[in-house]
Amino acid sequence: MMKNFKILFVLMLSLAFFSCKENATSKINTSNLESAKERDAAINLGSAIVEFDKTEYDFGELIEGEIAEGTFKITNKGKVDLIITNAKATCGCTVPEWPKEAIKPGESAPLKFTFNSRGRVGKQSKTITLQTNSEKVNETIRIKGTVVKKS
Numbered sequence: 253m254m255k256n257f258k259i260l261f262v263l264m265l266s267l268a269f270f271s272c273k274e275n276a277t278s279k280i281n282t283s284n285l286e287s288a289k290e291r292d293a294a295i296n297l298g299s300a301i302v303e304f305d306k307t308e309y310d311f312g313e314l315i316e317g318e319i320a321e322g323t324f325k326i327t328n329k330g331k332v333d334l335i336i337t338n339a340k341a342t343c344g345c346t347v348p349e350w351p352k353e354a355i356k357p358g359e360s361a362p363l364k365f366t367f368n369s370r371g372r373v374g375k376q377s378k379t380i381t382l383q384t385n386s387e388k389v390n391e392t393i394r395i396k397g398t399v400v401k402k403s
Contacts, residue, residue: 298330298331298332298387299330299332299385299386299387300328300330300332300333300334300335300355300357300384300385300386300387301328301329301330301334301386301387302326302327302328302329302334302382302384302386302388302391303326303327303328303329304324304325304326304327304391304393305324305325305327306324306393307392307393307394308393308394308395308396309322309324309365309393309394309395309396310396310397311367311395311396311397312397312398313397313398313399313400314369314397314398314399314400315369315399315400315401315402316369316370316371316372316373316399316400316401316402317369317370317402318369319366319367319368319369320366320367320369320395320397321364321365321366321367322364322365322367322395323362323363323364323365324362324363324365324393325360325361325362325363326351326355326360326361326362326363327355327358327359327360328355328356328357328358328359328360329357329358330357330386331357332357332385333354333355333356333357333385334354334355334356334357334384334385334386335354335355335384335385336350336351336352336355336363336382336383336384337383337384337385338350338382338383339363339380339381339382339383340380340381340383341365341378341379341380341381342378342379342380343378345367345368345369345370345372345378346365346366346367346368346378346380346395347365347366347368348363348364348365348380349363349364349365350363350382351363363380363382363393365380365395367395367397369399372399373399373400373401374398374399375396375397375398376395376396376397376398376399377394377395377396378394378395378396379392379393379394379395380392380393380394380395
């Protein structure tokens, strides 16, 4: 039994040795290699880096029913275009208007917002979340202030 096992083992080893004679580098598709190099070069550029002129906007005091408007300046500090795919506020009373075009490296664009204070008496703190192609993916900014009743 052991003798048959040894013969079978030598036979399998010989088969593996002779079947692997072919040069593996001859099987590489050079066009795939070039596209992989291009992909890796693009990855090594990094991602977009978002920088805001401020991360919090204080609209101060509003009389209930007034609308606050403001702007955040977004700058792309990265090496690739910054793309903002969406912007959502924590409340329907806050409406962001974000740049739909890509922001080139080193360039800036405004993110405008409106806050409707109707029915919102008291201290207010709202968040706008941007979905981007930055390393963090989600970027957040805040709007705050106080809404007082009409006299």
